[in-house]
Amino acid sequence: MALYTRIRSTRSLACAAVASFVACAHADLTGTTLDLSVSHTGVFATTSTATYTYGSTQVEPDPNAPSLTMEWSSPASNDGGFANSIQIDFSNFSLHDFDGETGSLEITGLAELVDSSAVVLLDGSGQLIGIAAGAGSTLTATWSVDDVVSFLAPTVTIAWNSEAAAGPLKPQPAAGSPLEGLTPDQLSRFDLGRLAFERTFLASEGLGPVFNKASCANCHNTPIGGSGSQTVNRFGLAGRGGFQDLSQFGGSLLQVSSINPECQEDFPVEANVFALRLTPSILGGGLVEAIPDADILANELPGPGISGRARLVNPLEDPGLTLVGRFGWKGDVATLLTFSGDAGLNEMGITNRLVMNENDPNGINPPDLLTCDLVPDPEDGPEGGIPGAPHWIDRTRDFQRFLAAPPQTPKSGMSGEAIFNSIGCAECHTPSYTTSNDVGLEDAIREKTIKPYSDFL
Numbered sequence: 001m002a003l004y005t006r007i008r009s010t011r012s013l014a015c016a017a018v019a020s021f022v023a024c025a026h027a028d029l030t031g032t033t034l035d036l037s038v039s040h041t042g043v044f045a046t047t048s049t050a051t052y053t054y055g056s057t058q059v060e061p062d063p064n065a066p067s068l069t070m071e072w073s074s075p076a077s078n079d080g081g082f083a084n085s086i087q088i089d090f091s092n093f094s095l096h097d098f099d100g101e102t103g104s105l106e107i108t109g110l111a112e113l114v115d116s117s118a119v120v121l122l123d124g125s126g127q128l129i130g131i132a133a134g135a136g137s138t139l140t141a142t143w144s145v146d147d148v149v150s151f152l153a154p155t156v157t158i159a160w161n162s163e164a165a166a167g168p169l170k171p172q173p174a175a176g177s178p179l180e181g182l183t184p185d186q187l188s189r190f191d192l193g194r195l196a197f198e199r200t201f202l203a204s205e206g207l208g209p210v211f212n213k214a215s216c217a218n219c220h221n222t223p224i225g226g227s228g229s230q231t232v233n234r235f236g237l238a239g240r241g242g243f244q245d246l247s248q249f250g251g252s253l254l255q256v257s258s259i260n261p262e263c264q265e266d267f268p269v270e271a272n273v274f275a276l277r278l279t280p281s282i283l284g285g286g287l288v289e290a291i292p293d294a295d296i297l298a299n300e301l302p303g304p305g306i307s308g309r310a311r312l313v314n315p316l317e318d319p320g321l322t323l324v325g326r327f328g329w330k331g332d333v334a335t336l337l338t339f340s341g342d343a344g345l346n347e348m349g350i351t352n353r354l355v356m357n358e359n360d361p362n363g364i365n366p367p368d369l370l371t372c373d374l375v376p377d378p379e380d381g382p383e384g385g386i387p388g389a390p391h392w393i394d395r396t397r398d399f400q401r402f403l404a405a406p407p408q409t410p411k412s413g414m415s416g417e418a419i420f421n422s423i424g425c426a427e428c429h430t431p432s433y434t435t436s437n438d439v440g441l442e443d444a445i446r447e448k449t450i451k452p453y454s455d456f457l
Contacts, residue, residue, distance in 0.1 A: 173404035173407060174223075174407065175223050175226060175283060175404075175406050175407060176223030176224050176225050176226060176283070176403070176404075177403075177404045178190045178402050178403065178404060179286070179287075179402050179403070179404045179444040179445070180404065180444065181443055181444035182402055182442070182444050183442075183443075186402060186442060186444065187402075189395075189398040189402065190398060190399055190402040190403075192395055192398070193395045193396055193397070193398035193399025193400070193401075193402070194224065194225075194399045195395075196392050196395035196396050196399065197215075197216045197217055197220075197224065197225065197395075197396050197399045197400075198215060198216070198217040198224065199215060199216075199392070200214045200215045200218075201214050201215065201348055201350060202214075203259040203374055204374065204375070205375065205379070206349065206350050206351065206374075206375040206379025206380070207259065207348060207349055207350070208257075208258055208259035208263065208348075208349040208372065208373075208374075209258055209259050209260075209263040209349060209358065209359075209361060209372030209373055210250075210255035210257065210258045210263055210264075210265045210349060210359055210361050210372075211255050211257050211258070211259075211347065211348045211349040212230075212232055212255055212256055212257060212347045212348070213230070213257075213347060213348065214348060215348075216343070216347075216348075216396060218230065219279040219347070220279055220281070220282060225281075225282055225283055225285075225399065225400065225403045226281045226282070226283050226406070227278070227279050227280060227281040228278075228279040229278070229279070230278075230279050231276040231277060231278055231279070232253060232254070232256075232276070232277050232347070233253070233254040233256065233267075233274065233275075233276060233277075234251075234252050234253060234254070234274070234275045234276075234277055235251055235252055235254060235267055235268075235271040235273060235274050235275075236251055236252050236271060236272075236273045237270050237271060237272055237273065238272060238273045239272075243273070246268055246270060246271060246363075247363065248363045249268035249270065249271075249362060249363040250265055250268070250359065250360065250361060250362050250363040251268070251271070251363070253346055254267060255346075255347075255349070255359065255361075258361065258372070259372065259374070260371075260372065262371060262372065263361045263371075263372035264361065265361045265362055266362060268362070268363075277329050280327075280328070280329065281406070282327070282336075282339070282400045282403065283403050283404065283405055283406045284403060284404060284405030284406065284450065284452070285327070285336050285339075285400040285401060285403055286336065286400065286401035286402055286403065286442075286445050287405055287435055287445060287448060287450045288326055288327070288450070288452060288456075289326070289327075289334075289335060289336055289401065290435035290436050290438075290441055290445050290446070290448075291326065291433045291435060291436070291450075291456070292435075292436050293310075293323060293324040295433055295434075296310055296324045296326065296455070296456045296457070297310050297324060299430055299455040299456070299457055300457065306428055308428070308455055308457025309457055310324045310325070310331075310456065310457055311324070311325035311330065311331045311332050311457075312324060312325070313325040313332055313333065313334050315334050315335045315337070315338045316337070316338040316341050316342065316354040316355065317335065317337050317338060317341075317354060323335070324456070325456075326456045327339050331456055331457070336397045336400045336401055337354070337393065337394070337397045338354065339397075339400070340393040340394075340396045340397045340400070341353075341354030341355055341393045342354070342355065344380065344392070344393055344396075345358075345359065346359065350379050350380050350392070351377040351378040351379045351380065352378050352379070352380035352391065352392070352393050353378055353380070353391065353393075354393065356377055356378050357377065358372075358373050358377065380392045380393055401445075402444070405450055405451075405452075408451075420453075426453070428455055429453045429454055429455065430452075430453070430454060430455045431451055431453055432449055432450060432451045432452075433449070433450055433452065434447060434448070434449050434450075435447060435448045435449075435450065
């Protein structure tokens with residue numbers, strides 16, 4: 001059965017980075033009327049029709065018709081290959097189709113817009129199916145469903161007066177790629193940062209004495225900079241007085257490896273709470289870091305969802321500053337530099353200018369730390385010993401800062417996204433934010449719309 005619940009144009013990466021689609025146009029289209037007919041053939045044959053006017057709501061409401069929101073931007077952008085276009089996203093349908101069923105879209109009323117036109121049809125994964133060129137006021141697109149169970153449907157782009165309409169589509173950045181719009185210098189910093197992120201430390205270079213992995217990329221590997229299947233162990237003591245992290249016994253994070261047997265860490269006998277933590281993704285980290293604190297704090301306001309509280313923290317690089325946390329399993333890290341310095345110590349045992357002291361194996365009852373710690377602290381210093389040169393934590397921060405957000409598949413999202421929003425999940429999992437307009441931010445990060453689906457509370 002095919003349930004056609006909504007059609008909408010969506011915001012594009014071409015005109016607003018790290019978002020869904022946007023439709024761009026040169027002309028003033030106020031008052032333009034489009035007649036839309038959507039048909040589905042098969043066991044559950046349906047047809048919906050409606051008339052829409054740009055700049056207003058639906059002119060002729062039809063309870064059987066999908067709702068459509070058209071968005072144009074001015075001045076226009078041709079970054080996405082379509083100088084003038086409307087994109088209608090069918091992936092928001094909730095589909096459960098049978099083999100051989102087909103659907104069709106017909107739009108009339110384009111005479112004011114169309115000298116030459118094209119319909120660009122993508123499948124549910126965002127891959128190009130075909131382009132139908134034509135002229136006049138009517139455009140038609142059709143598709144068929146061959147999969148027995150499908151929750152994906154096409155995205156149709158209607159483009160007009162655009163030489164690029166029949167040209168190649170601009171792909172989204174692949175997962176693990178750099179942000180679009182980086183300068184050559186920033187792209188070089190990204191590449192050097194990736195090398196630092198993938199670096200495997202040796203004990204002679206400061207690894208340990210206790211650690212979980214010898215490289216950031218050992219855990220953040222799907223893709224590099226993303227999440228992964230590696231887990232770490234957390235432990236503590238839960239009692240009537242509340243939770244204790246047992247930091248005096250090396251808690252609450254257990255480092256499972258050591259550079260020699262004398263330095264091995266174990267769960268303390270006092271621990272009665274144990275938990276595994278999966279590697280979090282840091283794709284789009286620089287964009288998340290650039291979300292204004294005020295926008296996250298606004299999520300604390302009472303609403304229909306579950307109330308949460310922002311975590312106010314002090315970054316390691318400036319302990320006198322209070323910021324809203326947004327990274328880590330508990331949102332207890334506010335900046336990527338703190339994230340790099342903290343993980344460098346706690347996951348790999350690399351002391352650095354932010355955290356200068358090693359973790360003592362087993363806390364208050366360690367072996368002689370001097371027999372375990374082979375390298376003077378801090379173990380991370382300026383490259384080549386040159387004063388003012390970047391440190392390893394600076395390089396890894398650059399890599400994370402310039403990582404693109406994960407792509408949507410397809411670009412316009414899936415039907416699950418529409419269901420997620422319609423049943424109220426988005427009341428708490430805030431769909432989108434706009435990054436800060438701070439002039440100190442890089443152009444690739446400043447004032448970008450992103451869709452993290454999180455309240456960061």
